[in-house]
Amino acid sequence: MRPIILVFCVLALTSCAASSADSGFFGTTDPPAGQVLRYISGSEPESIDPAIPSGQPEARVIMSMFEGLTEYDPRTMGPIPAIAESWENNADFTEFTFHLRKNARFSNGDPITASDVVYSLRRGLNPETAARNAYLAYYILYAQGYNEAGVFARDTSTGEFVMDGKFRKVFSEKEARALKGKEPVPIKAEDIGVAAIDDTTVKLSLVQSAPFMVALLPHQFFRVVPRKAIEKYGNDHWTRAENIVTSGAFMVKERVPYDKLVVVRNPMYWDAANVKLDEIRFYPLEEETTMMNLYKAGAVDATYNHTVPNAWLDFMMDKKDYMGAREMVNEYYQINTLKRPMNDPRVRKAFNLAIDKESLAKYQHVKPLTAFVPQGIFPGYPAHSEDLFDVARANDLLEEAGYKDRSKFPVNEVELTYNTSERNRQIAEFVQAQWKQNLGITIPLKNMEFKTFLTTRASLDYKGFARSGWIGDFVDPVSYLNIFYTPRGDNGTGWWDSRFVAVIDEANRTLDHQARLNKLFEAEKMLLESQAVIPLIQQSTNWLKKPYVKGMYPNSGTMHAWKFVYIEHDPSKWDYGVPEM
Amino acid sequence: MLKFVIRRLLSTFPMVLLVVTLTWGLIRLAPGNFYTGERVIAPAIEKNLRAKYGFDKPWYVQYAKLMSNIVRGDFGTSLKYEGQSVNEILRRTLPVSMTIGLLAYILALSIGIAAGTLAAVRQNSRVDYASMTLAMLGISLPNFVLGPLLVLLFSLVMYWFPPARWDGFPSRSVVLPVITLSAIYTAYVARLTRSGMLEVLRADYIRTARAKGLDEKTIVRRHAMRGGLLPVISFSGPALAFLVTGTVVVERIFALPGMGNYFINANLNRDEPLIIGIVAFTSIAILLFNLLVDIAYAFVDPRIRY
Numbered sequence: 001m002r003p004i005i006l007v008f009c010v011l012a013l014t015s016c017a018a019s020s021a022d023s024g025f026f027g028t029t030d031p032p033a034g035q036v037l038r039y040i041s042g043s044e045p046e047s048i049d050p051a052i053p054s055g056q057p058e059a060r061v062i063m064s065m066f067e068g069l070t071e072y073d074p075r076t077m078g079p080i081p082a083i084a085e086s087w088e089n090n091a092d093f094t095e096f097t098f099h100l101r102k103n104a105r106f107s108n109g110d111p112i113t114a115s116d117v118v119y120s121l122r123r124g125l126n127p128e129t130a131a132r133n134a135y136l137a138y139y140i141l142y143a144q145g146y147n148e149a150g151v152f153a154r155d156t157s158t159g160e161f162v163m164d165g166k167f168r169k170v171f172s173e174k175e176a177r178a179l180k181g182k183e184p185v186p187i188k189a190e191d192i193g194v195a196a197i198d199d200t201t202v203k204l205s206l207v208q209s210a211p212f213m214v215a216l217l218p219h220q221f222f223r224v225v226p227r228k229a230i231e232k233y234g235n236d237h238w239t240r241a242e243n244i245v246t247s248g249a250f251m252v253k254e255r256v257p258y259d260k261l262v263v264v265r266n267p268m269y270w271d272a273a274n275v276k277l278d279e280i281r282f283y284p285l286e287e288e289t290t291m292m293n294l295y296k297a298g299a300v301d302a303t304y305n306h307t308v309p310n311a312w313l314d315f316m317m318d319k320k321d322y323m324g325a326r327e328m329v330n331e332y333y334q335i336n337t338l339k340r341p342m343n344d345p346r347v348r349k350a351f352n353l354a355i356d357k358e359s360l361a362k363y364q365h366v367k368p369l370t371a372f373v374p375q376g377i378f379p380g381y382p383a384h385s386e387d388l389f390d391v392a393r394a395n396d397l398l399e400e401a402g403y404k405d406r407s408k409f410p411v412n413e414v415e416l417t418y419n420t421s422e423r424n425r426q427i428a429e430f431v432q433a434q435w436k437q438n439l440g441i442t443i444p445l446k447n448m449e450f451k452t453f454l455t456t457r458a459s460l461d462y463k464g465f466a467r468s469g470w471i472g473d474f475v476d477p478v479s480y481l482n483i484f485y486t487p488r489g490d491n492g493t494g495w496w497d498s499r500f501v502a503v504i505d506e507a508n509r510t511l512d513h514q515a516r517l518n519k520l521f522e523a524e525k526m527l528l529e530s531q532a533v534i535p536l537i538q539q540s541t542n543w544l545k546k547p548y549v550k551g552m553y554p555n556s557g558t559m560h561a562w563k564f565v566y567i568e569h570d571p572s573k574w575d576y577g578v579p580e581m
Numbered sequence: 582m583l584k585f586v587i588r589r590l591l592s593t594f595p596m597v598l599l600v601v602t603l604t605w606g607l608i609r610l611a612p613g614n615f616y617t618g619e620r621v622i623a624p625a626i627e628k629n630l631r632a633k634y635g636f637d638k639p640w641y642v643q644y645a646k647l648m649s650n651i652v653r654g655d656f657g658t659s660l661k662y663e664g665q666s667v668n669e670i671l672r673r674t675l676p677v678s679m680t681i682g683l684l685a686y687i688l689a690l691s692i693g694i695a696a697g698t699l700a701a702v703r704q705n706s707r708v709d710y711a712s713m714t715l716a717m718l719g720i721s722l723p724n725f726v727l728g729p730l731l732v733l734l735f736s737l738v739m740y741w742f743p744p745a746r747w748d749g750f751p752s753r754s755v756v757l758p759v760i761t762l763s764a765i766y767t768a769y770v771a772r773l774t775r776s777g778m779l780e781v782l783r784a785d786y787i788r789t790a791r792a793k794g795l796d797e798k799t800i801v802r803r804h805a806m807r808g809g810l811l812p813v814i815s816f817s818g819p820a821l822a823f824l825v826t827g828t829v830v831v832e833r834i835f836a837l838p839g840m841g842n843y844f845i846n847a848n849l850n851r852d853e854p855l856i857i858g859i860v861a862f863t864s865i866a867i868l869l870f871n872l873l874v875d876i877a878y879a880f881v882d883p884r885i886r887y
Contacts, residue, residue: 027737044842047663054618130629132622148625236664257662257673259747259838283746286842287833293732293744294836451613451851458621489621 027296031548066223114196141193145170276566305558325554329539338494353394414464495532547574656858667858678839682824689766697774719768778809818874
């Protein structure tokens with residue numbers, strides 16, 4: 001038994017030692033020699049082809065290797081010039097013209113021209129690429145039609161196309177064939193609203209007003225890919241370390257899946273002189289405690305978002321290298337509004353009013369969410385403060401709905417479904433307890449394996465409530481409101497209102513920025529009024545970075561433009577806390 | 582003997598195909614799909630994805646294609662990890678899992694047999710109690726507890742070994758995973774050896790050996806061990822199969838680029854070719870190691886003949 005006792009003595013001693021000699025940081029703070037960053041990037045990238053993956057871990061890795069017309073600002077995540085050095089739009093935000101840098105080059109030295117931008121977009125939208133992110137580009141004229149293998153309909157006698165307003169109407173092939181006297185004309189890549197005016201000018205034509213288009217372009221889907229390499233090696237093999245050609249600040253040196261992806265400075269990059277890091281080592285890792293161990297021991301310099309285990313937060317939030325800030329992520333319960341008893345808005349409202357979100361947020365170390373759009377992230381966007389915790393009103397509403405006698409409430413018809421995770425369970429149990437205490441109704445909980453859950457939720461096969469959350473695709477409130485723009489897809493509530501859609505359309509046509517935001521806010525109020533969703537909390541970023549890592553900020557999407565990141569060897573210039581944003 | 586081996590090897594083939602077929606059916610039964618994601622994808626994109634991977638064909642065509650590929654030794658391309666073939670993934674990850682697994686196996690057998698024999702020979706002595714206490718601890722301490730404890734002590738306090746990640750073999754990064762992985766097997770081997778040896782040491786033929794005046798060392802090594810290790814041998818075959826293929830927990834704790842991560846994620850991702858590839862490989866490994874155990878029996882135990 002002796003060795004065991006010894007082990008526990010050592011453990012006890014070290015825990016004391018750690019707290020007495022506390023530097024305020026978690027673990028060692030010795031910077032590595034030179035300019036090499038070791039970053040835990042999350043799960044193994046599905047692919048490093050910008051068009052393919054839809055996850056954030058991939059997005060962060062891809063950002064180092066590929067560049068788009070615009071890039072994320074390291075602090076605000078708003079768009080900053082990248083391959084495009086400037087741009088302008090027409091009066092109603094339906095046409096954008098980008099002026100490319102003359103010195104933009106791929107890592108093999110080939111110039112990046114307007115035709116490369118056009119090629120990258122057409123390839124992403126090509127049905128054969130089967131890109132899951134293609135929907136992001138549907139604002140571009142005919143992009144959706146091309147991606148969904150749609151057709152135009154042409155009159156066989158006059159040769160004129162069937163129009164929808166000023167654009168050609170898009171049909172499915174079946175629909176077009178059913179039209180009399182019309183022949184289907186497949187939509188080709190060349191029909192998409194993206195054109196190379198000359199070598200350094202690209203024009204995007206949109207199908208609707210989209211003032212946020214430039215903010216959407218840093219997304220990995222829009223980043224520029226090398227046509228020659230793709231055509232030579234094919235979609236499946238061009239991203240191999242020996243074949244890949246990159247357009248961004250770094251290029252691939254070595255890739256061992258589930259172990260590491262090493263990128264080194266790309267000497268051909270247009271801004272190579274200002275790139276500070278020589279090398280980034282991305283470590284794909286999924287186990288949170290393992291990440292914390294590596295970080296503490298100084299084997300890595302920073303971690304990706306949501307890496308500090310929940311149970312450690314009390315301890316870690318006080319550390320100077322803990323990066324906590326408002327995040328562009330909301331968490332809510334969506335309601336199946338088509339099934340009784342939740343088809344009654346009064347019942348939905350009652351369930352919303354009976355949750356103490358302040359306490360829930362405190363319990364989860366985050367901010368409560370009183371509206372649907374995350375707050376404090378979109379400058380100028382009004383704050384919604386009507387969503388109160390009001391038990392008396394909740395009970396009144398239930399009575400109005402005919403459930404004065406609680407035993408009449410069909411508990412069997414309602415469930416709270418969530419995908420299996422410790423955190424989701426905690427929140428669900430909290431909410432369940434609130435409803436039981438404040439309404440006298442016990443809603444059964446049901447957890448499901450992730451993919452099973454997603455299928456159930458999307459097809460509205462759930463009863464009552466289902467857990468949900470949304471990460472904005474770009475820094476604009478409309479990225480959240482768009483979920484309910486169509487009755488299908490991510491909506492999953494059964495609630496859809498044409499007036500809601502009209503208000504959003506109107507907002508996007510509004511030229512004045514503030515007026516537009518106010519209009520969007522109006523749409524959000526309609527959504528909240530319907531109570532198809534119960535907003536719960538707004539996430540906070542939750543990651544670590546050593547004080548000597550500079551140029552990395554806890555921005556709302558945790559997207560780091562790697563060219564601005566560097567290792568600072570002078571302790572007087574380190575970050576002692578969350579860096580100034 | 583040779584006939585026996587050939588017969589067993591031949592039966593491996595249909596068994597693996599059966600396992601693969603069952604797996605294939607089970608994946609189909611699971612809800613969700615490899616492209617099911619947090620965001621709902623448009624029907625058109627779904628159609629494109631299905632067409633890209635041949636899921637638009639009737640099931641019997643898909644099944645026939647799968648089988649004909651497997652017979653040719655080609656498990657296809659991962660659905661999740663763009664452009665990586667299953668064979669390539671296995672080729673890359675197996676050496677890591679095997680290195681860790683084999684080292685843990687060797688460690689478990691050498692320490693386990695030594696401790697078990699010693700405990701049996703000196704039954705009810707301090708040595709016996711000490712090694713059996715440690716063995717009990719090894720069995721009851723799961724590796725997801727032992728691993729972090731070792732990391733805490735040897736990486737975060739003493740800085741002797743890296744807390745995680747793989748630096749190849751040989752390197753310091755191997756030490757903690759191997760100890761963590763082998764602990765429970767060492768303990769089992771020690772207990773099996775001890776009980777096997779105790780039984781044999783009381784047998785008539787040992788008494789005869791003693792009566793003939795052989796020294797204790799020879800008795801234990803030449804005569805007792807042959808019979809006493811039989812339980813260990815039957816345990817060690819499947820153990821080796823699991824050590825080499827199923828180091829899932831240890832690989833995650835120590836972030837090793839082995840097969841374990843792929844196995845977990847392949848299932849979560851409904852990555853059909855990858856699941857089938859790993860399942861086929863694992864079943865081949867288990868069948869082969871069991872065969873090896875049966876062969877080893879014949880060598881160790883003179884009573885067994887095939």
